[in-house]
Amino acid sequence: GNSVTQMEGPVTLSEEAFLTINCTYTATGYPSLFWYVQYPGEGLQLLLKATKADDKGSNKGFEATYRKETTSFHLEKGSVQVSDSAVYFCALSRGGSGNTGKLIFGQGTTLQVKP
């Protein structure tokens, strides 16, 4: 079946450090891939997405590239800030005629950025 696996957290970094949060997936067909961010006390917000292989999603300095050969969608940011402290969720939706509208979420990775 379809699934998403994220690296376990918490990830603790100093301000201005480089960030990578790993995400790999299992899916049939050609899923769309997403990263969501949840700040403390808030709902999930769409951070970026990619809908086909080799697409790069980007937003607010974050990037992720849809790698079909490695079934991965790793989240990266070159220089994190304290304000990036949040929980990050990787997710997929099945593509094409197999799409049910559901998103399959990873378990979430907590990022803590220290000044």
Place this chain on the structure above:
Amino acid sequence: DAGVIQSPRHEVTEMGQEVTLRCKPISGHDYLFWYRQTMMRGLELLIYFNNNVPIDDSGMPEDRFSAKMPNASFSTLKIQPSEPRDSAVYFCASSASSGRGYEQYFGPGTRLTVT
């Protein structure tokens, strides 16, 4: 657009009482999702609707939980009777099948505490 609207934002109730959570999706979206989030179990999909029709309610924990969507702009999640283990943050989300990838937009959540 105002985004997904949920009410109330916080609910404190006693065990055995009925609780009703409300959601207004983004106008024009044809999918609506109810999630529950706890520290222990993470983010769980409870039920989702397409064009006001329940599609998959396999995540509803037990018969005490019920959800309705009487029209395209309103949905309720009801717990009767409530129990302390129902304490969680409940999120509503909506999406549009016309969009690429079916990304979901989340409301701010209702924090439910059952004492």
